[in-house]
Amino acid sequence: MLPPAPTVWRVYVNQEPVDLIAGMTVRHALISARLLEEVERGDRRVYDAWGNEVGLEGALAPEMKLYVK
Amino acid sequence: MKRTIITLLSLVILFLAVSPLAADGTSLRILYVNDFHGYAEPYKAKGDGPLQGGMAYLAAQVQQLRRERPTLLLAAGDMIRGDTWANLFQGFSVIELMNAMKFDAMVVGNHEFDYGLKVLKEIIAKAKFPILGANVAGLPALKPYVIKNLNGVKIAIIGLVTPKTPKLTNPKDVQGLKFLSPEMTARKYIQQLKNRAEVIIVLSHLGYPADRALAEKVTGIDVIVGGHTHTRLEKPARVNNTIIVQAWEYGKALGVLDLTRKDGKISLAEGRLEEIHPKPGEEDPAISKIVARYQQKMDGVLQQVVGETEVDLDADNARSRETNFGDLVTDIMRQRAGVEVALINGGTLRRSIPRGPIRKKDLYSALPFDNYVVALKLTGKQIQETLEHGVSAVEQKAGRFPQVSGLTFTYNPALPVGSRVKEVFIGGQLLKPDQEYTVATNDYLAAGGGGYTVFKAVLQGEADYQPQVEMGKGGKVVYSKPGKLLRDAVMDFLQAQGKVAPALEGRIKEVD
Numbered sequence: 001m002l003p004p005a006p007t008v009w010r011v012y013v014n015q016e017p018v019d020l021i022a023g024m025t026v027r028h029a030l031i032s033a034r035l036l037e038e039v040e041r042g043d044r045r046v047y048d049a050w051g052n053e054v055g056l057e058g059a060l061a062p063e064m065k066l067y068v069k
Numbered sequence: 070m071k072r073t074i075i076t077l078l079s080l081v082i083l084f085l086a087v088s089p090l091a092a093d094g095t096s097l098r099i100l101y102v103n104d105f106h107g108y109a110e111p112y113k114a115k116g117d118g119p120l121q122g123g124m125a126y127l128a129a130q131v132q133q134l135r136r137e138r139p140t141l142l143l144a145a146g147d148m149i150r151g152d153t154w155a156n157l158f159q160g161f162s163v164i165e166l167m168n169a170m171k172f173d174a175m176v177v178g179n180h181e182f183d184y185g186l187k188v189l190k191e192i193i194a195k196a197k198f199p200i201l202g203a204n205v206a207g208l209p210a211l212k213p214y215v216i217k218n219l220n221g222v223k224i225a226i227i228g229l230v231t232p233k234t235p236k237l238t239n240p241k242d243v244q245g246l247k248f249l250s251p252e253m254t255a256r257k258y259i260q261q262l263k264n265r266a267e268v269i270i271v272l273s274h275l276g277y278p279a280d281r282a283l284a285e286k287v288t289g290i291d292v293i294v295g296g297h298t299h300t301r302l303e304k305p306a307r308v309n310n311t312i313i314v315q316a317w318e319y320g321k322a323l324g325v326l327d328l329t330r331k332d333g334k335i336s337l338a339e340g341r342l343e344e345i346h347p348k349p350g351e352e353d354p355a356i357s358k359i360v361a362r363y364q365q366k367m368d369g370v371l372q373q374v375v376g377e378t379e380v381d382l383d384a385d386n387a388r389s390r391e392t393n394f395g396d397l398v399t400d401i402m403r404q405r406a407g408v409e410v411a412l413i414n415g416g417t418l419r420r421s422i423p424r425g426p427i428r429k430k431d432l433y434s435a436l437p438f439d440n441y442v443v444a445l446k447l448t449g450k451q452i453q454e455t456l457e458h459g460v461s462a463v464e465q466k467a468g469r470f471p472q473v474s475g476l477t478f479t480y481n482p483a484l485p486v487g488s489r490v491k492e493v494f495i496g497g498q499l500l501k502p503d504q505e506y507t508v509a510t511n512d513y514l515a516a517g518g519g520g521y522t523v524f525k526a527v528l529q530g531e532a533d534y535q536p537q538v539e540m541g542k543g544g545k546v547v548y549s550k551p552g553k554l555l556r557d558a559v560m561d562f563l564q565a566q567g568k569v570a571p572a573l574e575g576r577i578k579e580v581d
Contacts, residue, residue, distance in 0.1 A: 007531070019531055021515060022233065023233075023236050023237045031517055048300060055104070055319070057104070058298045059298050064278060
């Protein structure tokens with residue numbers, strides 16, 4: 001059996017920590033980091049730690065790193 | 070004699086060329102999609118952007134690629150819920166599409182549970198392909214794996230879904246199920262399958278970081294076809310001896326992985342994403358018909374009556390004062406979350422509903438965003454700050470103006486921003502600054518949207534202090550149901566009530 005999953009996850013957007021409720025998505029991380037509008041306009045995109053673009057409804061995981069550029 | 074030997078040798082060579090032993094040097098093609106979420110029609114990611122995706126166009130591409138070499142078509146989860154095209158039919162529209170496209174296998178994603186177990190079982194029964202979930206205990210309809218024979222090569226496909234699924238959907242939708250360790254499950258089935266299959270694929274809804282971690286820890290996986298994180302992996306990644314792929318989202322791309330198998334192992338792997346740019350005339354006609362048929366049915370479904378209101382439900386004034394619609398929605402939220410207070414931004418309500426029957430389309434217009442309800446513990450002081458923010462731009466009728474349930478407050482808009490809120494009562498008692506209260510809101514505000522930074526501040530630091538605390542037991546988060554949209558909660562309420570007639574109650578009063 002796995003231990004209970006944490007309720008609040010910390011992820012990083014452009015290396016700044018963002019704490020979100022488990023189940024929130026890339027979109028919520030950008031809301032918290034105040035970067036959603038730029039991405040929705042198409043001015044910038046979101047990438048994971050390996051340089052792959054990710055969608056706004058992509059799932060998060062604890063300690064995940066996102067980069068908006 | 071010489072002739073006989075030559076003839077015999079020729080026969081041996083011919084036999085080897087066609088026998089399964091000639092699997093070495095064999096070409097295989099894996100086509101894959103993930104996180105389709107019912108986006109059957111082409112769509113624009115942003116208003117002035119190009120049209121992308123469209124299942125009829127993706128299907129045409131699949132057909133063309135299938136003609137070139139033996140192929141499997143796989144789905145890495147989160148297929149049946151998301152867009153209205155899927156939601157209004159509880160995912161059965163998607164299954165009909167996938168049956169027509171002859172998918173070979175699918176892994177269950179966390180969103181496949183959102184319609185409840187009864188519907189999921191019906192979905193699995195309707196699917197003409199196996200739906201997998203090796204690490205889900207308690208749902209026998211989900212198979213752990215399937216073995217396919219492709220061009221003489223036995224390929225085992227093991228399905229794994231994120232063990233965080235219970236946090237991502239309604240608990241009652243996964244009642245009685247256990248989500249086991251993907252790593253231990255993978256090892257178990259690889260051990261069972263290694264002598265029965267020549268290639269092992271994990272069809273994964275774990276997310277790309279978890280796929281990489283799985284490949285680090287578990288040997289024997291040839292390919293991980295992934296989903297969940299909506300990752301646009303343009304080229305396959307490789308961790309140790311495992312190839313990892315993922316095809317973005319919403320049918321905007323079709324993943325293509327070409328494998329060559331030689332001397333008992335994969336000697337060559339080439340992959341790419343084929344982006345789907347719909348061009349009229351290039352769609353698969355059979356799939357196009359299915360998409361169009363459900364599109365037409367949608368209009369009928371949206372006309373369905375879910376309840377009746379004996380008064381106009383006012384959203385027009387939700388950005389400047391208490392409205393009966395705001396009262397109704399926040400009451401539903403408070404009841405649903407079982408908390409003391411509910412608060413949303415008036416901007417959540419986008420359209421009033423006139424007196425009379427309430428149709429599904431009315432709710433989709435009134436609550437167009439896919440928000441869901443969350444609840445946190447806030448101190449009285451934090452609630453006061455939240456209300457101050459809510460009334461800070463009332464002159465501009467900004468969307469942040471609050472609608473509330475379980476509390477009443479007065480405010481003076483003539484006073485400076487930050488000092489406008491006068492008295493706050495919760496449950497009839499004057500608010501106590503240091504007391505904690507349970508407050509429901511929507512996910513947008515909880516993430517700090519609309520400038521509601523108090524909710525953000527409540528979560529800040531929680532991750533450090535209680536990494537293993539279960540929801541509602543000592544932590545700040547008391548409720549979160551990503552799998553149940555606020556709109557659907559309102560719909561359920563109206564269907565249960567039949568008739569509503571919410572009246573203003575004086576929850577928000579402007580004073581001098």
